[in-house]
Amino acid sequence: MPPRNHIILGGRPVARRFGIVNYRGLATMYAREMLRGFKIWGITLAAPTVRALLFASVFGLAIDRPDAMMGGVPFIDFLLPGLVAVAALERSFQSSAFSIVYDKNEGIFPDLAMLPLTPGEIVFGYAAASVSASLIVGAVVWAALLLVGGAVPVAPLTLIFFVVIGSLMIGLFSQITGLWARKWDYLESVQTFIFMPFVFLSGVFFSIDELSATAQPFARANPVFYIVDGIRFAITGRADANPWVGAGVCIAVIVVLWVIVYRLFAAGYRMKS
Amino acid sequence: MTDRTGGRAGSGAAPRVRSFGYVNWRGVWTLYHREVKRFLKVFTQTIAAPVVTTLLFYTIFSVALENRVGTVGAVPFVVFLAPGLIMMTILQNSFANTSSSIMVSKVQGNIVDVLMPPISPLEMMCAYIAGGVTRGMIVATASTTAMFFLVDLPFENPAAIAFFALSASVMLALLGMIGGIWADKFDHMAAITNFVIVPLSFLSGTFYSIERLPEAWQYFAQFNPFFYAIDGFRSGFIGQSDAGFWVGAAVMLGIDLVLFLIVHRMLVTGYKLKS
Numbered sequence: 001m002p003p004r005n006h007i008i009l010g011g012r013p014v015a016r017r018f019g020i021v022n023y024r025g026l027a028t029m030y031a032r033e034m035l036r037g038f039k040i041w042g043i044t045l046a047a048p049t050v051r052a053l054l055f056a057s058v059f060g061l062a063i064d065r066p067d068a069m070m071g072g073v074p075f076i077d078f079l080l081p082g083l084v085a086v087a088a089l090e091r092s093f094q095s096s097a098f099s100i101v102y103d104k105n106e107g108i109f110p111d112l113a114m115l116p117l118t119p120g121e122i123v124f125g126y127a128a129a130s131v132s133a134s135l136i137v138g139a140v141v142w143a144a145l146l147l148v149g150g151a152v153p154v155a156p157l158t159l160i161f162f163v164v165i166g167s168l169m170i171g172l173f174s175q176i177t178g179l180w181a182r183k184w185d186y187l188e189s190v191q192t193f194i195f196m197p198f199v200f201l202s203g204v205f206f207s208i209d210e211l212s213a214t215a216q217p218f219a220r221a222n223p224v225f226y227i228v229d230g231i232r233f234a235i236t237g238r239a240d241a242n243p244w245v246g247a248g249v250c251i252a253v254i255v256v257l258w259v260i261v262y263r264l265f266a267a268g269y270r271m272k273s
Numbered sequence: 274m275t276d277r278t279g280g281r282a283g284s285g286a287a288p289r290v291r292s293f294g295y296v297n298w299r300g301v302w303t304l305y306h307r308e309v310k311r312f313l314k315v316f317t318q319t320i321a322a323p324v325v326t327t328l329l330f331y332t333i334f335s336v337a338l339e340n341r342v343g344t345v346g347a348v349p350f351v352v353f354l355a356p357g358l359i360m361m362t363i364l365q366n367s368f369a370n371t372s373s374s375i376m377v378s379k380v381q382g383n384i385v386d387v388l389m390p391p392i393s394p395l396e397m398m399c400a401y402i403a404g405g406v407t408r409g410m411i412v413a414t415a416s417t418t419a420m421f422f423l424v425d426l427p428f429e430n431p432a433a434i435a436f437f438a439l440s441a442s443v444m445l446a447l448l449g450m451i452g453g454i455w456a457d458k459f460d461h462m463a464a465i466t467n468f469v470i471v472p473l474s475f476l477s478g479t480f481y482s483i484e485r486l487p488e489a490w491q492y493f494a495q496f497n498p499f500f501y502a503i504d505g506f507r508s509g510f511i512g513q514s515d516a517g518f519w520v521g522a523a524v525m526l527g528i529d530l531v532l533f534l535i536v537h538r539m540l541v542t543g544y545k546l547k548s
Binding site: 040042043046047050051054055057058059061062063064065068070075079185188189192193196197200201204205206210211 | 315317318321322325326329332333334336337338340341342343350460463464467468471472475476479480481485486
């Protein structure tokens with residue numbers, strides 16, 4: 001058996017070997033990302049739950065007709081899956097970008113390049129943490145919304161599938177944002193001027209059939225729309241578009257984003273100067 | 274004539290205290306100027322972002338609810354909604370300005386630079402409040418201008434609009450100071466924003482008339498100061514109010530006064546600022 005230690009006592013030092021994947025390194029990075037996110041659970045878990053309940057309350061109170069419909073289902077049934085989607089996607093957006101910009105400010109981000117992790121492992125580590133965090137936040141928000149009339153999903157596995165691909169897509173976008181951002185300001189700008197409009201106008205709060213004919217193509221070109229629509233399909237069984245076409249679109253976007261993020265990490269973009 | 278040069282070592286005479294008259298106008302102006310430059314320097318975060326967020330909220334609520342709510346009282350839902358959203362952004366930005374300023378100073382340790390200069394607690398708080406109010410008013414003006422392109426907004430009573438915008442902005446600037454002084458970490462500040470300021474502003478009648486609430490809740494809603502701010506501000510636009518102008522005005526002035534005294538007391542005693 002080869003020695004597990006990277007220095008053979010009394011001999012010459014040799015490089016430590018990991019096999020094809022450095023599982024321990026990956027697990028360590030994943031654990032750090034998860035701990036970092038949920039250590040401040042008041043901000044990352046409780047706050048989105050409160051916000052979802054607030055949105056549910058104000059929409060519920062604003063509508064004066066209990067029989068108000070949206071997209072063929074009662075309004076509240078339409079709204080609540082959208083709120084689960086927003087909470088899950090927001091967590092995903094904030095996870096990796098927040099972590100990377102924080103490390104940049106502390107000056108420890110380049111340490112990542114020194115670890116025995118390949119660019120692919122780094123991308124995977126961040127992405128896995130994004131997806132897990134979204135699943136946790138999505139589950140908690142969904143459970144909280146049961147109090148105000150939430151429904152048990154008609155297709156739980158489909159729900160998990162759409163949350164996973166949605167958070168993976170946004171998580172990869174988050175990594176690009178984090179790598180690009182030099183300061184918190186950049187990150188906040190992307191969040192306010194790109195991420196929020198894409199999510200809020202994706203059909204979270206209204207069926208895109210409500211939009212004018214000119215706005216329709218733009219709404220359908222928004223990949224977040226397919227995620228929100230898919231999550232709603234899994235919970236209520238109704239969808240604006242064919243959810244499996246939506247899943248295909250999202251997977252294509254994920255592949256493109258993954259290649260971009262991989263190239264950025266491999267090239268050391270804004271990491272190795 | 275008073276000696277305006279202050280005491281200089283080596284000038285031969287004994288050092289004397291620099292005197293300012295009753296109010297250190299230059300000191301107040303300098304602190305105010307810093308407060309305003311602080312947020313103008315990052316205007317995309319402090320002005321453009323709130324306006325975009327307000328417009329996003331307007332879009333989602335109007336698209337989702339315009340055909341499902343009809344009228345609130347005598348006005349269309351969107352006309353009811355717009356002033357509430359403008360007031361919400363005033364509240365959040367006035368609060369954010371003073372709270373973040375004090376919080377950042379505390380974390381970076383440069384709060385002493387505000388405590389050491391020869392300005393009284395009263396002067397200091399006036400400068401901070403004016404900074405918060407300035408940001409609130411800039412954001413309000415920008416949001417109202419943007420809203421004009423979307424909604425046919427009446428202007429029934431401009432005096433009421435101005436009064437409630439200013440008094441609400443002062444209220445939140447004061448609350449921001451209390452929050453900033455009290456909080457030890459950014460986490461505490463985020464908790465106040467997420468669990469106090471945002472819920473109070475969401476549930477204050479921005480999106481629905483208070484009459485829509487069940488009886489028991491209406492009773493509680495009357496204790497939410499944000500309700501009077503939004504209700505009064507909206508009445509300036511649409512001319513109808515849930516609480517009544519004079520009740521609203523009295524509540525706002527009363528709360529501002531109480532908060533003013535609390536913050537003044539905190540600064541005089543040096544609560545959490547001077548150890």
